[in-house]
Amino acid sequence: MWLVALETATPTLSVALLKDGKPVAEHNEQSKRRHAVTLAPTIATLLSEQGLKPQDVGAVACGSGPGSFTGLRIGLSTAKGLAQSLNIPLVTVSTLDVLAAAAVRPDAFTAPLLDAKQGHIYVAFYAGSKEPLNCRPLTGYLALRSEQVAAQAKELVGKNRLTVCGDGVFLCKEDLMATNLEVLELPSWQNVPRASILGQIAARRLAGGEVEDLAAVKPLYVRRAAAELAREAKKNATT
Amino acid sequence: MHSGQIILGIETSCDETSAALVADGREILANVISSQVNLHAIYGGVVPELASRRHVELIVPAVETAFKEAGLTFDDLSAIAVTPGPGLVGALLVGLSYAKAVALAQSLPLIGVHHTAAHIYSNVLVHPDLKPPFLSLVVSGGHTSLIHVHGHGQYELLGRTVDDAAGEAFDKIARALGLGYPGGPAIERLARSGNPDALPLPQAVVKDNPLDFSFSGLKTAVLNYLNTLRQRKQEPNKADVAASLQRAVVIALVERTLEAADITGLKKIVLAGGVAANGELREALRTAGAKRGLQVLVPPPILCTDNAAMVGCAGYWYLRQGLTAPLSLNAIANLPLGAELTWGKLGEK
Numbered sequence: 001m002w003l004v005a006l007e008t009a010t011p012t013l014s015v016a017l018l019k020d021g022k023p024v025a026e027h028n029e030q031s032k033r034r035h036a037v038t039l040a041p042t043i044a045t046l047l048s049e050q051g052l053k054p055q056d057v058g059a060v061a062c063g064s065g066p067g068s069f070t071g072l073r074i075g076l077s078t079a080k081g082l083a084q085s086l087n088i089p090l091v092t093v094s095t096l097d098v099l100a101a102a103a104v105r106p107d108a109f110t111a112p113l114l115d116a117k118q119g120h121i122y123v124a125f126y127a128g129s130k131e132p133l134n135c136r137p138l139t140g141y142l143a144l145r146s147e148q149v150a151a152q153a154k155e156l157v158g159k160n161r162l163t164v165c166g167d168g169v170f171l172c173k174e175d176l177m178a179t180n181l182e183v184l185e186l187p188s189w190q191n192v193p194r195a196s197i198l199g200q201i202a203a204r205r206l207a208g209g210e211v212e213d214l215a216a217v218k219p220l221y222v223r224r225a226a227a228e229l230a231r232e233a234k235k236n237a238t239t
Numbered sequence: 240m241h242s243g244q245i246i247l248g249i250e251t252s253c254d255e256t257s258a259a260l261v262a263d264g265r266e267i268l269a270n271v272i273s274s275q276v277n278l279h280a281i282y283g284g285v286v287p288e289l290a291s292r293r294h295v296e297l298i299v300p301a302v303e304t305a306f307k308e309a310g311l312t313f314d315d316l317s318a319i320a321v322t323p324g325p326g327l328v329g330a331l332l333v334g335l336s337y338a339k340a341v342a343l344a345q346s347l348p349l350i351g352v353h354h355t356a357a358h359i360y361s362n363v364l365v366h367p368d369l370k371p372p373f374l375s376l377v378v379s380g381g382h383t384s385l386i387h388v389h390g391h392g393q394y395e396l397l398g399r400t401v402d403d404a405a406g407e408a409f410d411k412i413a414r415a416l417g418l419g420y421p422g423g424p425a426i427e428r429l430a431r432s433g434n435p436d437a438l439p440l441p442q443a444v445v446k447d448n449p450l451d452f453s454f455s456g457l458k459t460a461v462l463n464y465l466n467t468l469r470q471r472k473q474e475p476n477k478a479d480v481a482a483s484l485q486r487a488v489v490i491a492l493v494e495r496t497l498e499a500a501d502i503t504g505l506k507k508i509v510l511a512g513g514v515a516a517n518g519e520l521r522e523a524l525r526t527a528g529a530k531r532g533l534q535v536l537v538p539p540p541i542l543c544t545d546n547a548a549m550v551g552c553a554g555y556w557y558l559r560q561g562l563t564a565p566l567s568l569n570a571i572a573n574l575p576l577g578a579e580l581t582w583g584k585l586g587e588k
């Protein structure tokens with residue numbers, strides 16, 4: 001069965017085609033703010049390069065974030081359009097799970113870090129594992145400040161080692177160094193969430209029956225809309 | 240079963256998630272409009288991030304309901320038409336990304352319909368024999384435009400607002416009067432019991448182009464009037480304020496439109512947009528048009544709100560002209576009228 005995987009949460013646009021859970025083709029580009037323009041044509045090109053018709057696709061996988069709100073909606077709206085019109089299942093995978101899967105190893109904790117802007121970092125912590133494609137976070141998917149990331153790391157990781165990856169690493173470097181933890185960094189090419197890995201995770205979840213409710217599924221925003229927070233702050237101030 | 244060309248229309252430019260199925264550009268088989276008005280009312284206006292989030296949750300059910308109502312499936316489609324702008328860019332991107340995915344998956348033509356143009360086509364839905372050329376006045380919370388429609392997809396912008404849109408003036412004064420959101424319908428309701436000559440309000444004249452509109456002076460005059468009363472600790476007669484504001488806006492709209500008809504020699508005038516639901520505007524334009532022997536068409540109120548049927552209707556006529564868009568079509572907040580039709584030719588990859 002063919003599966004299309006889309007990842008649009010970060011400035012990297014990544015699209016992959018998998019056959020029976022194995023990556024066959026992948027396209028990655030640094031297309032900040034151009035995901036809306038490039039995503040659909042990229043899917044079309046990948047399909048035609050493999051000689052496939054859209055009807056040959058049996059499932060869609062989409063990165064659910066956290067990440068850029070707009071990027072997430074471009075990806076998920078595209079995934080919903082494909083899944084609904086082709087009448088095929090949709091599987092979502094957290095973008096942090098995708099990053100972690102490329103980094104998780106048996107003898108270290110892993111923390112993918114994504115720049116969430118406004119002084120925050122999206123992060124989740126993963127235990128060591130021999131099966132990175134099955135990894136699930138020990139924590140929730142969080143938006144923290146750098147010093148909070150370091151404090152969490154110190155508490156969870158203890159005397160173990162910690163692997164960090166993602167475009168938010170540079171934001172946490174100083175605070176992580178100050179913890180005296182043994183921190184490993186991945187080479188930069190492993191710092192972007194790749195659709196080929198997303199697709200492999202999704203294929204396993206699909207086999208396990210983890211399919212999304214197409215109508216209700218939404219991105220992992222983690223953070224609420226600024227207007228909601230402002231309204232609440234105002235309400236709390238007056239009561 | 241339907242033998243004609245079925246277009247799926249998608250519209251998410253503001254706070255309505257809408258999906259429609261239209262046959263041959265004239266018959267509405269389904270027009271599902273999921274309004275988010277309650278979500279935004281507590282904020283006194285549309286919150287773009289919340290609107291975008293809600294569109295993601297409403298788009299699939301809206302399309303599903305449309306197909307169910309029409310008794311059709313994706314296999315029956317001839318094309319997908321969608322609004323790429325103008326509007327809230329995050330909101331537009333939900334409908335556009337969804338529509339592009341459907342076009343890709345079903346190997347169907349994608350058609351981009353400018354939101355203002357879509358409003359004009361709501362008239363074609365109820366008057367199937369309406370053919371260009373004609374003059375159109377499009378009035379909403381975001382736009383006030385006079386457009387010479389030369390042919391399907393061929394537009395000439397004759398005049399537009401140089402500051403606030405007419406609907407925006409209604410919304411702002413409604414807020415100042417504590418009438419809540421949306422303001423237009425509230426002003427109209429209140430105006431019925433008010434005296435339209437109670438407030439002396441200025442008629443805005445735009446120097447550079449006699450067909451342009453300006454409503455900020457009018458808005459400021461009303462706000463100043465309310466302020467003066469407040470300083471004197473007097474309560475305004477809200478009905479009189481609403482009636483005077485509405486009268487001033489309607490006069491400006493009707494006068495410019497008749498002037499545009501004079502200049503262009505066009506005999507057909509087509510009203511469109513959210514404010515086209517305003518009873519006084521409809522009546523005033525009809526009466527003034529009739530006096531001069533002009534034909535005035537107004538869409539039914541349900542087609543004045545943002546809806547996907549008008550998008551699907553325009554999509555049919557665009558498809559007949561070969562006006563399709565590439566899968567690289569992008570959402571643009573302030574998309575100029577007609578730009579969506581040259582997207583491919585602009586070399587956008």
Ligand SMILES: [Zn+2]
Nearest residue numbers: 354379513545
């Ligand atoms: Zn509108």
